[in-house]
Amino acid sequence: AQSVTQLGSHVSVSEGALVLLRCNYSSSVPPYLFWYVQYPNQGLQLLLKYTSAATLVKGINGFEAEFKKSETSFHLTKPSAHMSDAAEYFCAVSDMMNRDDKIIFGKGTRLHILP
Amino acid sequence: GAGVSQTPSNKVTEKGKYVELRCDPISGHTALYWYRQSLGQGPEFLIYFQGTGAADDSGLPNDRFFAVRPEGSVSTLKIQRTERGDSAVYLCASSPKGGTSYTDTQYFGPGTRLTVL
Numbered sequence: 001a002q003s004v005t006q007l008g009s010h011v012s013v014s015e016g017a018l019v020l021l022r023c024n025y026s027s028s029v030p031p032y033l034f035w036y037v038q039y040p041n042q043g044l045q046l047l048l049k050y051t052s053a054a055t056l057v058k059g060i061n062g063f064e065a066e067f068k069k070s071e072t073s074f075h076l077t078k079p080s081a082h083m084s085d086a087a088e089y090f091c092a093v094s095d096m097m098n099r100d101d102k103i104i105f106g107k108g109t110r111l112h113i114l115p
Numbered sequence: 116g117a118g119v120s121q122t123p124s125n126k127v128t129e130k131g132k133y134v135e136l137r138c139d140p141i142s143g144h145t146a147l148y149w150y151r152q153s154l155g156q157g158p159e160f161l162i163y164f165q166g167t168g169a170a171d172d173s174g175l176p177n178d179r180f181f182a183v184r185p186e187g188s189v190s191t192l193k194i195q196r197t198e199r200g201d202s203a204v205y206l207c208a209s210s211p212k213g214g215t216s217y218t219d220t221q222y223f224g225p226g227t228r229l230t231v232l
Contacts, residue, residue, distance in 0.1 A: 043119070044158070044206065044223040090157050102171060103221065105157030
Protein backbone atom coordinates (compact mmCIF):
# COMPACT_ATOMS: atom_id res chain seq x y z
CA ALA A 1 0.00 0.00 0.00
CA GLN A 2 1.14 3.51 -0.70
CA SER A 3 1.21 6.36 1.77
CA VAL A 4 2.78 9.72 2.42
CA THR A 5 3.77 11.30 5.69
CA GLN A 6 4.05 15.04 6.04
CA LEU A 7 6.18 16.15 8.95
CA GLY A 8 4.62 19.06 10.77
CA SER A 9 0.96 19.97 10.51
CA HIS A 10 1.91 23.65 10.88
CA VAL A 11 5.07 25.42 9.69
CA SER A 12 5.86 29.11 10.23
CA VAL A 13 8.52 31.01 8.34
CA SER A 14 9.37 34.68 8.07
CA GLU A 15 8.73 36.53 4.84
CA GLY A 16 11.84 36.20 2.68
CA ALA A 17 13.07 33.09 4.46
CA LEU A 18 13.49 29.60 3.02
CA VAL A 19 10.40 27.43 2.90
CA LEU A 20 10.90 23.71 3.54
CA LEU A 21 7.94 21.36 3.78
CA ARG A 22 8.82 17.73 4.40
CA CYS A 23 7.25 14.68 2.82
CA ASN A 24 8.24 11.03 2.99
CA TYR A 25 6.53 8.39 0.94
CA SER A 26 6.05 4.67 1.12
CA SER A 27 5.53 2.68 -2.05
CA SER A 28 6.39 -0.82 -3.18
CA VAL A 29 6.44 0.25 -6.82
CA PRO A 30 7.84 3.31 -8.61
CA PRO A 31 5.68 6.22 -7.52
CA TYR A 32 4.35 9.37 -9.03
CA LEU A 33 4.61 12.16 -6.45
CA PHE A 34 2.75 15.44 -6.25
CA TRP A 35 2.51 18.61 -4.25
CA TYR A 36 -0.82 20.39 -4.19
CA VAL A 37 -1.67 23.74 -2.59
CA GLN A 38 -5.05 24.73 -1.18
CA TYR A 39 -5.77 28.39 -0.60
CA PRO A 40 -8.69 29.32 1.68
CA ASN A 41 -12.05 28.62 0.06
CA GLN A 42 -10.40 27.43 -3.14
CA GLY A 43 -9.86 24.07 -4.79
CA LEU A 44 -6.65 22.11 -4.77
CA GLN A 45 -4.08 23.35 -7.26
CA LEU A 46 -1.18 21.30 -8.55
CA LEU A 47 2.18 22.86 -7.68
CA LEU A 48 4.39 20.21 -9.26
CA LYS A 49 4.66 16.51 -9.96
CA TYR A 50 7.41 13.91 -10.24
CA THR A 51 6.96 11.36 -13.02
CA SER A 52 10.48 9.88 -13.15
CA ALA A 53 11.78 12.21 -15.88
CA ALA A 54 13.99 14.26 -13.54
CA THR A 55 14.64 14.09 -9.82
CA LEU A 56 14.51 17.88 -9.34
CA VAL A 57 11.09 19.13 -10.27
CA LYS A 58 10.27 22.79 -10.71
CA GLY A 59 6.73 23.97 -10.18
CA ILE A 60 4.69 27.11 -10.17
CA ASN A 61 5.20 30.13 -7.93
CA GLY A 62 8.91 29.41 -7.47
CA PHE A 63 8.47 26.08 -5.69
CA GLU A 64 10.54 23.01 -6.40
CA ALA A 65 10.91 19.52 -4.97
CA GLU A 66 13.58 16.87 -5.17
CA PHE A 67 12.89 13.16 -5.39
CA LYS A 68 15.37 11.20 -3.27
CA LYS A 69 14.81 7.48 -3.61
CA SER A 70 17.42 6.59 -1.00
CA GLU A 71 15.61 8.72 1.58
CA THR A 72 12.08 8.04 0.22
CA SER A 73 11.56 11.79 0.38
CA PHE A 74 10.01 14.48 -1.77
CA HIS A 75 10.49 17.70 0.19
CA LEU A 76 9.08 20.99 -1.12
CA THR A 77 11.22 24.12 -1.05
CA LYS A 78 11.09 27.76 -2.04
CA PRO A 79 14.10 30.07 -1.56
CA SER A 80 12.16 33.12 -0.38
CA ALA A 81 8.71 33.06 1.17
CA HIS A 82 6.01 35.55 0.19
CA MET A 83 2.96 36.44 2.21
CA SER A 84 0.86 35.02 -0.63
CA ASP A 85 2.35 31.56 0.01
CA ALA A 86 0.27 31.15 3.15
CA ALA A 87 -1.91 28.13 2.45
CA GLU A 88 -2.24 24.42 3.12
CA TYR A 89 0.10 22.13 1.21
CA PHE A 90 -0.52 18.47 0.47
CA CYS A 91 2.01 15.89 -0.60
CA ALA A 92 0.52 12.99 -2.55
CA VAL A 93 1.51 9.72 -4.19
CA SER A 94 0.10 7.61 -6.96
CA ASP A 95 1.09 4.21 -8.30
CA MET A 96 2.93 4.46 -11.61
CA MET A 97 1.98 0.89 -12.47
CA ASN A 98 -1.68 1.15 -11.52
CA ARG A 99 -3.91 2.79 -14.04
CA ASP A 100 -6.83 3.52 -11.79
CA ASP A 101 -5.24 6.81 -10.89
CA LYS A 102 -6.29 7.35 -7.35
CA ILE A 103 -4.06 9.77 -5.53
CA ILE A 104 -3.18 9.15 -1.89
CA PHE A 105 -2.81 12.42 -0.01
CA GLY A 106 -0.95 13.27 3.16
CA LYS A 107 -2.67 15.07 6.00
CA GLY A 108 -1.37 18.45 4.91
CA THR A 109 0.92 21.13 6.27
CA ARG A 110 -0.40 24.61 6.92
CA LEU A 111 2.22 27.20 6.03
CA HIS A 112 2.14 30.47 7.96
CA ILE A 113 4.18 33.44 6.76
CA LEU A 114 5.33 35.87 9.43
CA PRO A 115 5.82 39.53 8.44
CA GLY B 116 -11.73 28.34 -19.87
CA ALA B 117 -14.06 27.11 -17.17
CA GLY B 118 -12.68 24.85 -14.52
CA VAL B 119 -14.35 22.10 -12.55
CA SER B 120 -17.50 23.34 -10.87
CA GLN B 121 -19.40 21.82 -7.98
CA THR B 122 -22.85 22.55 -6.66
CA PRO B 123 -23.99 23.37 -4.11
CA SER B 124 -21.00 25.00 -2.45
CA ASN B 125 -22.57 24.31 0.94
CA LYS B 126 -25.20 21.80 1.98
CA VAL B 127 -26.70 21.46 5.43
CA THR B 128 -28.95 18.50 6.04
CA GLU B 129 -30.38 16.48 8.90
CA LYS B 130 -29.30 13.03 9.93
CA GLY B 131 -31.12 10.40 7.92
CA LYS B 132 -31.80 12.58 4.89
CA TYR B 133 -30.73 11.96 1.30
CA VAL B 134 -28.36 14.35 -0.51
CA GLU B 135 -27.01 14.75 -4.02
CA LEU B 136 -23.80 16.56 -4.85
CA ARG B 137 -23.09 17.60 -8.43
CA CYS B 138 -19.82 17.91 -10.32
CA ASP B 139 -19.33 19.52 -13.74
CA PRO B 140 -15.91 18.54 -15.07
CA ILE B 141 -13.83 20.45 -17.55
CA SER B 142 -15.31 19.99 -21.00
CA GLY B 143 -13.75 17.06 -22.84
CA HIS B 144 -12.21 15.44 -19.77
CA THR B 145 -13.00 11.74 -19.79
CA ALA B 146 -11.77 10.95 -16.30
CA LEU B 147 -13.62 12.12 -13.18
CA TYR B 148 -12.79 11.54 -9.52
CA TRP B 149 -14.52 12.09 -6.21
CA TYR B 150 -12.60 12.64 -2.99
CA ARG B 151 -13.70 13.41 0.55
CA GLN B 152 -11.78 15.74 2.84
CA SER B 153 -12.58 15.61 6.53
CA LEU B 154 -11.50 18.37 8.89
CA GLY B 155 -7.76 18.34 9.43
CA GLN B 156 -7.17 15.57 6.92
CA GLY B 157 -6.03 15.28 3.35
CA PRO B 158 -8.48 14.29 0.62
CA GLU B 159 -9.42 10.61 0.50
CA PHE B 160 -10.26 8.87 -2.75
CA LEU B 161 -13.84 7.71 -3.19
CA ILE B 162 -14.47 6.75 -6.81
CA TYR B 163 -13.03 7.13 -10.31
CA PHE B 164 -14.98 7.26 -13.59
CA GLN B 165 -13.54 6.67 -17.02
CA GLY B 166 -16.30 7.89 -19.31
CA THR B 167 -19.65 6.65 -18.03
CA GLY B 168 -18.35 3.69 -16.06
CA ALA B 169 -17.00 3.55 -12.54
CA ALA B 170 -13.53 2.11 -13.07
CA ASP B 171 -12.68 2.05 -9.36
CA ASP B 172 -15.17 2.52 -6.51
CA SER B 173 -13.00 1.01 -3.82
CA GLY B 174 -12.98 4.21 -1.78
CA LEU B 175 -16.73 4.42 -1.21
CA PRO B 176 -17.10 3.86 2.55
CA ASN B 177 -20.33 1.84 2.44
CA ASP B 178 -23.43 1.17 0.38
CA ARG B 179 -25.05 4.46 1.42
CA PHE B 180 -22.72 6.15 -1.05
CA PHE B 181 -23.31 5.92 -4.78
CA ALA B 182 -22.16 7.95 -7.78
CA VAL B 183 -23.26 8.13 -11.39
CA ARG B 184 -22.05 9.71 -14.59
CA PRO B 185 -24.71 8.69 -17.12
CA GLU B 186 -23.52 10.70 -20.12
CA GLY B 187 -19.83 10.75 -19.40
CA SER B 188 -19.80 14.37 -18.33
CA VAL B 189 -21.65 15.59 -15.21
CA SER B 190 -21.44 13.33 -12.19
CA THR B 191 -23.65 13.12 -9.11
CA LEU B 192 -22.55 11.74 -5.77
CA LYS B 193 -25.53 10.43 -3.82
CA ILE B 194 -25.58 9.78 -0.10
CA GLN B 195 -28.51 7.98 1.51
CA ARG B 196 -29.48 8.06 5.18
CA THR B 197 -26.81 10.63 5.98
CA GLU B 198 -24.92 10.37 9.24
CA ARG B 199 -23.06 13.02 11.20
CA GLY B 200 -19.81 11.32 10.27
CA ASP B 201 -20.50 12.09 6.60
CA SER B 202 -19.84 15.77 7.29
CA ALA B 203 -16.85 16.79 5.15
CA VAL B 204 -15.85 18.65 2.02
CA TYR B 205 -16.51 16.56 -1.06
CA LEU B 206 -14.08 17.30 -3.87
CA CYS B 207 -14.40 16.49 -7.54
CA ALA B 208 -11.53 16.40 -10.02
CA SER B 209 -11.24 15.71 -13.72
CA SER B 210 -8.40 14.93 -16.10
CA PRO B 211 -8.16 14.75 -19.88
CA LYS B 212 -7.62 11.04 -20.42
CA GLY B 213 -7.33 9.49 -17.03
CA GLY B 214 -4.41 7.62 -15.65
CA THR B 215 -1.48 9.19 -13.91
CA SER B 216 0.42 6.74 -16.05
CA TYR B 217 -0.25 9.22 -18.81
CA THR B 218 1.04 11.97 -16.54
CA ASP B 219 -2.32 13.71 -16.72
CA THR B 220 -3.03 16.35 -14.14
CA GLN B 221 -6.17 16.14 -12.06
CA TYR B 222 -7.94 19.50 -11.87
CA PHE B 223 -9.95 19.99 -8.71
CA GLY B 224 -13.18 21.86 -8.12
CA PRO B 225 -13.77 24.06 -5.05
CA GLY B 226 -15.71 21.36 -3.27
CA THR B 227 -19.08 21.00 -1.57
CA ARG B 228 -19.07 21.40 2.19
CA LEU B 229 -21.62 18.94 3.60
CA THR B 230 -22.81 19.37 7.17
CA VAL B 231 -25.05 16.72 8.68
CA LEU B 232 -26.82 17.91 11.83
